[in-house]
Amino acid sequence: MKGKLYGVGVGPGDPDLLTIKAKDIINGVDVLFCPVKGDKSESFAYAIVEPHLHNKDVEIVDLTYIMNYKWNEIEDQWQKNAKIIESHLAKGKRCAFITLGDPTVYSTFMYTLERIAMTDYELEIIPGITSFCATAAVFGKPLTAWQETLKIIPVRKNDSAHLRDQIANEDNLVLMKPSNDASTIVGALEELGLTKNFKMISKVGTPAESIVDDIEQLKNTKIPYLSTMIIKKGGFND
Amino acid sequence: MKGKLYGVGVGPGDPDLLTIKAKDIINGVDVLFCPVKGDKSESFAYAIVEPHLHNKDVEIVDLTYIMNYKWNEIEDQWQKNAKIIESHLAKGKRCAFITLGDPTVYSTFMYTLERIAMTDYELEIIPGITSFCATAAVFGKPLTAWQETLKIIPVRKNDSAHLRDQIANEDNLVLMKPSNDASTIVGALEELGLTKNFKMISKVGTPAESIVDDIEQLKNTKIPYLSTMIIKKGGFND
Numbered sequence: 078m079k080g081k082l083y084g085v086g087v088g089p090g091d092p093d094l095l096t097i098k099a100k101d102i103i104n105g106v107d108v109l110f111c112p113v114k115g116d117k118s119e120s121f122a123y124a125i126v127e128p129h130l131h132n133k134d135v136e137i138v139d140l141t142y143i144m145n146y147k148w149n150e151i152e153d154q155w156q157k158n159a160k161i162i163e164s165h166l167a168k169g170k171r172c173a174f175i176t177l178g179d180p181t182v183y184s185t186f187m188y189t190l191e192r193i194a195m196t197d198y199e200l201e202i203i204p205g206i207t208s209f210c211a212t213a214a215v216f217g218k219p220l221t222a223w224q225e226t227l228k229i230i231p232v233r234k235n236d237s238a239h240l241r242d243q244i245a246n247e248d249n250l251v252l253m254k255p256s257n258d259a260s261t262i263v264g265a266l267e268e269l270g271l272t273k274n275f276k277m278i279s280k281v282g283t284p285a286e287s288i289v290d291d292i293e294q295l296k297n298t299k300i301p302y303l304s305t306m307i308i309k310k311g312g313f314n315d
Numbered sequence: 316m317k318g319k320l321y322g323v324g325v326g327p328g329d330p331d332l333l334t335i336k337a338k339d340i341i342n343g344v345d346v347l348f349c350p351v352k353g354d355k356s357e358s359f360a361y362a363i364v365e366p367h368l369h370n371k372d373v374e375i376v377d378l379t380y381i382m383n384y385k386w387n388e389i390e391d392q393w394q395k396n397a398k399i400i401e402s403h404l405a406k407g408k409r410c411a412f413i414t415l416g417d418p419t420v421y422s423t424f425m426y427t428l429e430r431i432a433m434t435d436y437e438l439e440i441i442p443g444i445t446s447f448c449a450t451a452a453v454f455g456k457p458l459t460a461w462q463e464t465l466k467i468i469p470v471r472k473n474d475s476a477h478l479r480d481q482i483a484n485e486d487n488l489v490l491m492k493p494s495n496d497a498s499t500i501v502g503a504l505e506e507l508g509l510t511k512n513f514k515m516i517s518k519v520g521t522p523a524e525s526i527v528d529d530i531e532q533l534k535n536t537k538i539p540y541l542s543t544m545i546i547k548k549g550g551f552n553d
Contacts, residue, residue: 086448093336096326096444097367100335129335179444181451181458182465190455202452206334206417206442210324213419214440217428220419226481227420227467229459243464 080166080198083173084180084190086205090121090303091282092128094206102203104132107170110162112185113139121303122175138165140174142185144302159192166198177303179205183231183253208305209251212278215288218313221249225311229253237261245269250308256300263296266308276313277306318404318436321411322418322428324443328359328541329520330366332444340441342370345408348400350423351377359541360413376403378412380423382540397430404436415541417443421469421491446543447489450516453526456551459487463549467491475499483507488546494538501534504546514551515544 083102088094103109103126111120120139140158143150165172176186180202190200209229213220221227225248232240232254240258243250244265255262255277266272272292279287279301289295321340326332341347341364349358358377378396381388403410414424418440428438447467451458459465463486470478470492478496481488482503493500493515504510510530517525517539527533 084452088334091336093339094334094442096332096334097338098329098331101331179448179452179458181448181456183459183461184457187457187460200455202455204332204444204448204452206444207448210417210419210442210445214322214417214442217438217440218419219422219425220417221421221467222425223421224469224471226469229465229467231462231464233462 078169080169081171082162082166082190082193082195082198082200083171084186084200084202085173085175086179086184086203087122087125087175087177088206089178089208089211089281090125090286091211092125094211094282095126095129096203096205099126099203099205100129102173103130103135103175105171106132106135106173108136108138108165108172110138110140110172110174112142112174112176114144115141122177125177126175140189155189155192158189162189163193166193176205177208179207182207182229208253208281208303209307211281212276212305212307215278215281216276216307216313218309220251220307225249227251232257232262234258241265241268244271244308247308248310252306252308254302255304255306256302259295259300262306263292266292271308271310274310274312275306275308277304279304281305316407318407319409320400320404320428320431320433320436320438321409322424322438322440323411323413324417324422324441325360325363325413325415326444327416327446327449327519328363328524329449330363332449332520333364333367334441334443337364337441337443338367340411341368341373341413343409344370344373344411346374346376346403346410348376348378348410348412350380350412350414352382353379360415363415364413378427393427393430396427400427401431404431414443417445420445420467446491446519446541447545449519450514450543450545453516453519454514454545454551456547458489458545463487465489470495470500472496479503479506482509482546485546486548490544490546492540493542493544494540497533497538500544501530504530509546509548512548512550513544513546515542517542519543
């Protein structure tokens with residue numbers, strides 16, 4: 078039997094935002110790969126699927142992904158995780174890699190997939206609810222409507238000119254990982270008169286969910302890693 | 316009892332891409348509002364939820380949304396549909412409006428919601444799988460990765476200068492409703508040497524799904540209404 082790998086988006090945090098397809102797959106596979114930040118931390122993706130995982134025979138395999146910018150370490154880790162996944166596929170197993178949000182939007186799954194020799198195996202990717210759709214839903218306002226555009230950008234360290242430019246020019250902007258450069262975001266919002274045009278949620282849909290939509294609060298809050306900010310030129314009250 | 320309105324994203328087409336939350340809500344409400352194109356057409360959103368709808372007592376209410384650019388007619392229709400929804404909410408009913416993809420991304424639900432006097436009622440929006448995430452999943456490639464950006468734009472008629480500009484300048488571009496100006500898209504892809512950098516799917520996840528990724532095919536195909544195109548500067552083969 079030929080091994081099969083599923084890349085399964087589990088959404089941003091609420092277990093009930095899992096799709097029916099994702100639920101069926103995690104309950105039908107032999108192996109579940111769960112990304113973890115370090116050897117002792119728990120997998121957030123696993124915590125999301127756990128309430129819907131009734132497959133008692135599934136083998137849980139943690140894969141470590143340390144979050145830093147040391148390229149050699151990251152490449153080593155991706156290669157190592159790719160080899161672990163290959164070893165299970167080579168035995169003809171059905172395997173699911175669970176990943177936060179959607180697998181095709183800034184996901185570690187895709188970086189790992191590129192390093193797996195998939196020639197002999199099947200692949201299926203299951204889309205997931207993105208953090209930005211879940212965040213907009215909480216506020217009851219469109220992310221984007223009618224002729225407007227929507228841009229999604231990852232906030233990087235040492236990228237302030239580009240970030241200011243995006244905040245100045247886009248109709249609707251989603252900032253992924255705003256914790257990487259909160260001071261540039263605050264500066265641009267003030268400079269552009271957009272201090273009332275943003276909303277941010279950390280850990281949307283989880284018991285730890287927190288909302289920041291006041292600029293003073295933004296200045297004084299330590300932004301958690303899993304946060305998404307929406308900036309709307311048209312505002313949130315139209 | 317206070318009426319409650321749910322705006323429920325049902326995803327792009329595959330019934331199993333409904334979330335567990337969406338399934339629970341459609342099976343728990345008193346009224347299900349289903350957008351239809353005309354009085355005699357069937358609701359595509361209803362076709363998506365039907366396999367998972369086991370609530371025999373739910374009242375199905377079709378709401379007509381004619382797709383044209385006659386502003387007076389459109390406004391009249393939005394107002395009329397808002398009034399129909401209000402009349403059910405006023406009776407204290409729990410109501411779900413089902414909408415393709417995600418409710419916050421170019422959805423008719425939000426235009427209607429703005430016209431409902433919601434002061435006395437509760438609102439909850441349930442995010443859905445977007446067509447662009449489902450489309451990228453089919454190809455097994457990231458929509459956007461690492462430092463890249465992702466832009467989503469609606470293709471409009473008579474907007475070719477703006478459309479060309481976007482195709483020229485964005486890392487990763489999603490074109491919603493490419494059927495509105497296929498000739499500008501083809502022209503820009505040829506001019507910019509990007510004829511191998513696009514993929515398009517119509518009716519993703521349905522039995523009528525069709526893929527176009529050859530420029531000659533794009534020139535000669537009548538693009539259906541429910542189509543999504545991805546253009547990647549980095550290509551699909553990296």
